[in-house]
Amino acid sequence: MAYLLELVGSTIIGGLVILMILQLNSSILDSSTTLSMDKLSQTNLTSLVEEIEYDLRKIGFKATTGAKIITAGTNTISYRCDIDNNGTIDTVAYLMSDTTALSSTANPRDRLLYRTVNGSPSNLTSNLGVTNFRLWYYTSGGALTTTASQVRSVKFALTIEGVYPFRRQFEDTLYVSGAYIERIIQPNNLR
Amino acid sequence: MESNLLLTVGAMALLAIFILSTNRLLLNNNEIVSESEYIVSTVSLGQTLIDEVKTKYFDENAITGNITSTSQLSSTLGRETGETSISFPDTSSISNFLSNTLYDDVDDYNGYWRVVRTPRGGPDTIRARVEYVDLTNPGGAASGVRTFGKRLTVRVKSPYIDSTKIPPVQLFYVFTY
Numbered sequence: 001m002a003y004l005l006e007l008v009g010s011t012i013i014g015g016l017v018i019l020m021i022l023q024l025n026s027s028i029l030d031s032s033t034t035l036s037m038d039k040l041s042q043t044n045l046t047s048l049v050e051e052i053e054y055d056l057r058k059i060g061f062k063a064t065t066g067a068k069i070i071t072a073g074t075n076t077i078s079y080r081c082d083i084d085n086n087g088t089i090d091t092v093a094y095l096m097s098d099t100t101a102l103s104s105t106a107n108p109r110d111r112l113l114y115r116t117v118n119g120s121p122s123n124l125t126s127n128l129g130v131t132n133f134r135l136w137y138y139t140s141g142g143a144l145t146t147t148a149s150q151v152r153s154v155k156f157a158l159t160i161e162g163v164y165p166f167r168r169q170f171e172d173t174l175y176v177s178g179a180y181i182e183r184i185i186q187p188n189n190l191r
Numbered sequence: 192m193e194s195n196l197l198l199t200v201g202a203m204a205l206l207a208i209f210i211l212s213t214n215r216l217l218l219n220n221n222e223i224v225s226e227s228e229y230i231v232s233t234v235s236l237g238q239t240l241i242d243e244v245k246t247k248y249f250d251e252n253a254i255t256g257n258i259t260s261t262s263q264l265s266s267t268l269g270r271e272t273g274e275t276s277i278s279f280p281d282t283s284s285i286s287n288f289l290s291n292t293l294y295d296d297v298d299d300y301n302g303y304w305r306v307v308r309t310p311r312g313g314p315d316t317i318r319a320r321v322e323y324v325d326l327t328n329p330g331g332a333a334s335g336v337r338t339f340g341k342r343l344t345v346r347v348k349s350p351y352i353d354s355t356k357i358p359p360v361q362l363f364y365v366f367t368y
Contacts, residue, residue, distance in 0.1 A: 007196075013199060024210055032216045042231060088319055094281060142246065142291035153246055155239070157284060159310045179228045180309045181235040186240035188256045 030168050037162045037177040044128040045160040045179045050114070053183060055083070055092055055115070056154055058188030061089040063089050068190060072137050077154070081189070083117060092119050094131050106164050107131070107176060129178070132159035138184075152190050157182040204217065211366050224272050226352050229312055233347040236315055237362040240300075240345050243288075244319075248296040249341070249368040258368060261337040268298040268321050268341075280316070281305040297321060297341050312351055320344045329365040331353045 060068035062082035070091065078093035097112040109131040131189040136155040139145045161178035168175045201360045215352060248254045248287040250264050251271050251342055281303070288305055301321040306314045322333035326340040333342070343366065 008201075013203070017203075020206065020210055024213055027214065027217050035224050038228060042228065045231070084351060109259065136286045138246075140245075140246075144285070144287050144291075144293075153242075157286075157309075169264050177228075178311055179313045180232045182239050182309075183235065184239055184246075186242070186246060 007102060012148060015029070023030070033166060034168065034175065037164065037166075038179075041129060041160050041162050041177045042179050045149055045158065045181055048128060049183065050146065051115070051179050051183060052094065052156060052158070055094075055183040056094070056156070057187050058083055058189075059187040060085065061085075061187075062087075063189070067148060069137075069151050072135070072146055072148045074135060075133050077135055080131070091119070092117050093119075094133070096130070102127055107161055109161060127163060129160045129163045130158065131161045131178070134158075153184055153186040155182060155184045195304060220352075226357060229349045229351045230357075232309055233315055233352070233360045234350045234362070236309070237345040237347045237360055238319055240305070241315055241343060241362060241364045243291065244297055244364070244366075245345055247294060247299070249366055250298065251296045254295060261339060264337045265296075265340075266337065268301040268323070270294075270299050271360055272297070277303070280303050281291055282307075284308070289320045294367055297343065298341065309351065312348065318346045318348075320346075324365060326365075326367065330363070341366045342343065 035088045037187065056077075058081045059079045060081055063080040066080065068081070069077070069079045071093070076094065076098040078091055079174050080091055082087050082088065083090045086154050093114075093116045095114050095116075097114065099109060099111055103113045105127065109130065110127060110129050111131065112125050112127060113130045113133055114125050134157045135153040137148075138153045138155065139150045140152045145151060156180075157180065158182045161176045163173040165176040208302065208304075216270040226266075252263050252265065254256055256289040262300060265271070274295075277293060281288050281290055282305065283289075290300065290303060290305070294300060294303075298321045301318040302319070306316055308314050321341055321343050323336065323338045324340045325331060326338060328335050329340055329342060343364045345362045346352045346359050347362075349356065354361070
């Protein structure tokens with residue numbers, strides 16, 4: 001009888017130990033996934049911000065005649081400048097798709113952010129998890145404006161979220177990594 | 192029987208200690224990961240305020256003419272008499288802060304503060320301080336006399352960053368004339 005009790009007891013204790021180790025393993029996996037997804041989102045964000053900042057600073061570069069900003073929308077901008085410094089004025093545009101463009105992805109909010117130079121490539125981009133790209137335009141006095149000819153500085157805000165939301169331990173809602181950044185750009189050629 | 196039980200209890204205690212410390216490590220790790228997102232965001236909010244101040248004149252007296260001597264600079268750093276004041280905190284849901292239009296020079300931002308909400312966080316509190324600094328040592332103590340250098344200190348506090356562990360983000364920018 002004692003032998004049987006020992007056997008049952010040790011089986012229960014052994015089972016508990018295995019459960020604890022499995023739980024620990026799951027926690028480590030969770031933490032590692034969170035870390036990777038957050039790092040990916042932040043890397044995507046900083047890369048995109050660098051590119052947008054560089055491009056927006058070029059607004060009006062060598063465009064001595066005609067309008068420098070063509071469209072000044074809330075999530076669309078197109079402007080003229082010699083972006084590749086080859087003596088020809090180009091039209092650079094940033095525009096956002098709607099959420100249906102990425103309806104097949106796990107994150108329902110992600111959208112495509114297009115960058116085109118002279119209209120091409122028209123639909124070539126990659127999904128970096130952009131969920132919000134917002135633009136504001138200011139006059140020389142700092143007032144908000146939507147009139148392209150009055151714009152002296154441009155503020156943009158970018159939100160990036162993880163492309164793959166996932167469920168973490170003990171959480172009911174999906175975890176979505178991400179980050180937010182905003183910048184004000186004062187292009188030299190708009191002064 | 193006795194020794195077996197003791198060994199089992201000892202082993203379980205060791206395992207529990209190991210699991211608890213690993214969990215603590217993982218929690219700290221998750222906290223650092225989350226805070227890194229908010230640090231990116233707070234730095235960008237601080238940088239936005241600096242970018243805004245960069246669009247303003249160096250001094251109130253530089254708006255109307257050239258300044259050739261430090262004695263022509265504002266003696267007090269802050270809003271000039273007669274200029275519309277802002278009730279703090281300055282808030283705006285559409286990036287249209289009152290400072291944008293009501294402030295015209297760098298030192299107007301001395302004592303200014305705003306509260307900003309972002310799509311993924313906030314409210315972040317952003318405070319600005321402006322002081323004259325010696326241009327040969329712009330990172331040093333504030334100058335007691337007027338100089339051609341004004342240092343803007345922007346301090347951003349996020350509710351998601353534990354200030355007992357990580358001090359609020361501080362950004363500095365020196366404006367020269």
